[in-house]
Amino acid sequence: MNIVDPEIMDRTQPIVEMRNISKTFGSTKALRGVDFTVMHGEVHALLGRNGAGKSTLVSTMSGLVASDTGTIRISRTEVAANGQPYAARIRDDIAHVQQTPQLFNLLTVAENLFLENPLVRRKFGIVSHRRMMSEAQALLDKWNIDIRAEALAGELSAGTRQLLEIMKALSRGVPVIILDEPTAALSNAEKRMLFEQVKALKALGISFIYISHHLDEVFEVADTVTILRDGQVVKEREDVGNLNVELIADLMMGEKTARSVRVDHTQADAPVLLQARGIGLYPVSAEGVDFEIRPGEIVALAGPVGGGKEALAMMLAGQLTPYKGKVSGAGGTLPTIGLVPTDRHASGYVGILGVRENVAIGGLDVLSGRFGFIDLDKEAAHVGNLARQTNVIASSLEQAVSQLSGGNQQKVVFARALCQNPQVIVALSPTRGVDVGAKEQLYALLRDLASKGLGVIVVSDEEDEISQLANRVVIVFEGRITGELRGDYTMKDLILRMEGVA
Ligand SMILES: Nc1ncnc2c1ncn2[C@@H]1O[C@H](COP(=O)(O)OP(=O)(O)OP(=O)(O)O)[C@@H](O)[C@H]1O
Ligand SMILES: [Mg+2]
Known part of the structure; x- marks a missing residue:
């Protein structure tokens, strides 16, 4: 360095x-x-x-x-x-770690790290492969990152990719x-x-x-x-x-933002909206996980990254097949589920398309008429409404999502999840990159949806977010549910539970 x-x-x-x-x-x-x-x-x-x-x-x-x-x-x-x-x-x-990830998914970790680094270039610009691999491995070890320098960047989790970009910038000297x-x-x-x-x-x-x-x-x-x-x-x-x-x-x-508190709209006597019975979160997990959510309930899945909360959410959302056991809805049919995925840049939006098209993709069934054609007036009204509710700031609904600020891209992903009028929302890190004011608006929106009988499942690492939203907190660790908080739990209860397994 x-x-x-x-x-x-x-x-x-x-x-x-x-x-x-x-x-x-x-x-x-x-x-x-x-x-x-x-x-x-x-x-x-x-x-x-x-x-x-x-x-x-x-x-x-x-x-x-x-x-x-x-x-x-x-x-x-x-x-x-x-x-x-x-x-x-x-x-x-200067080194610039951008808000939108810039790694090359088809190159290895080592190549991504050293692409711009003069350390691994020999005379005449020839790259020493061996040197690059060993330097990369040394860097990964220094940062305690358990991946191989030969792995393809595209195979890594969003968190690891982000860490790689940071490492790259910090090691350029x-x-x-x-x-x-x-x-x-x-x-x-x-x-x-x-x-x-x-x-x-x-x-x-x-x-x-x-x-x-x-x-x-x-x-x-x-x-x-x-x-x-x-x-x-x-x-x-x-x-x-x-x-x-x-x-x-x-x-x-430019104004006061008050921090809101959670409200409980759980319909405790209503039939379960979505449930999991004995599902395996990992290929080898011995114990199956049980989970259920009722109308009006806001449940947070918490616990360390990779502990299973993300897998549980994706299985409940029907995006991942459980290794064993079953996910089902009331009366055997699965409810309509709106998903806010964890990696918005990879699976949340199509950058070259406008806000309207991106949001509407989430609800083609609701927006199309008898012959399968999209009703454009209906689409404009519905998307406009969702963009307002989620507080998307764009010059128009036609603006390409790649031109929006990072937080506004996240709000578009959120609006897309709501487009199909879902009965259950599964939201992973739903307010990632969203400012304090817009966060409160999204929380109010989720509470409002819960008051109308939706079930809301939020995966979050943020104690404030969980405590402001969740009527029930489920701690997932090592592929099992290791704890639960309900009703009027305090911030202290929550921190103790979350740190207990960190
Ligand atoms: N390439 C672009 N084309 C058109 N408008 C753009 C482009 N890049 C940014 N903008 C607009 O410029 C304004 C400022 O955006 P910027 O990305 O700098 O915000 P930000 O402060 O980084 O917000 P965030 O916290 O959401 O990341 C926004 O209105 C955005 O839509
Ligand atoms: Mg930004």
Whole structure:
């Protein structure tokens, strides 16, 4: 690893200076005259609600997106915005882990890690395969990641893929690293590991720009906070010590966001909507799992990543066949199920299609008329309604989903799951990447659906989310149900249960 030259590392001096950055996409003013400064050896949190312009700002910084106005200096390189991308000129100064995964699924882990790394290139640009494999394995070991360097990236879980991209950026030896929503798919243990690495690199003088909707993480890693709202800076370079979660949320949203509490609409005497009897979550699991959900109930599946909560959810949703046992509905027929999948980028949406088409895919039955043709008026009304309920911010329903901000892509996936008017919703990490205000809107929507008799199954790693939503919490660990909380459990009960098996 190249260590930043101590001669040029002065923590009172900026390493990144951006002045008067503006960027317009069609009719959207994503950035309006933004100033942004990052010091040497600083972790700088860049915050704001979905669509505020965070990803756009860091993309102009790393040269992925050309800004319309302004000047940018990174280390010793200065660029004037003239519509020309300049990423190649600052390759040695900045690494950018983007919000949308950028790994090549058909290449190996080692190739993905070292594609851009000069370490493994011999003279004349020939890559030493052996060196690449051994360097990759060393990196995987250092990060405690139990995968082979020869594995194809496409075969890995969303969390591991995200970790790989972070490792790649952190090992390039550059002085500025952008992490855009780095923890969206990470487990708690993986987050710990990331934070330790960030702290160690910061001690060497490396600077981070850290984007997250997990405001508690900000207090864990960041020194400085800048907040954007509607493409403008509303708080510039504030010391994290002068802020708290509520204050940040209010500044992000431009209004007070109250945190709601759970409500119980469980129809305890109604017939079961969906049940599992003796199902095997793993090929070799000895014990079968039993589960049932009634109308109006919101159940959270919790427990460590890979412990079986995801498998249980996918089996209940009919996406995965249990290794033994059976999933059934009331009276033998399975209910209509709306699914919010865990990896939105891989299976949640089709980027080149618009919001309308993406949402409508989820409900072709409901939207088509007698001869199987889609009723376009009905579609526009239904999708418009769902987009409003899920608070999708887009320039129109025709805008391509790839052009939406990360949080708004997640809301589209959520809207798609509701399109078929499901009786049961199975949602894995449903508010991943969604800002604090929009999260509350989605929670209110789920409660409203439960009040109308839907069953809601949420898979989540977030204690706040579970406690705000779930009338019942089922802890899944090592392929079994190891605990359950009901009724008026407290946050403390929940934390103890979740940590008990972490
Ligand atoms: N390629 C593009 N084409 C058109 N509009 C775009 C494009 N990229 C971004 N936008 C728009 O610019 C605005 C800012 O988006 P940006 O992705 O920067 O938000 P963000 O702050 O990163 O939000 P999130 O927290 O949801 O990731 C949004 O309205 C978005 O739809
Ligand atoms: Mg973003």
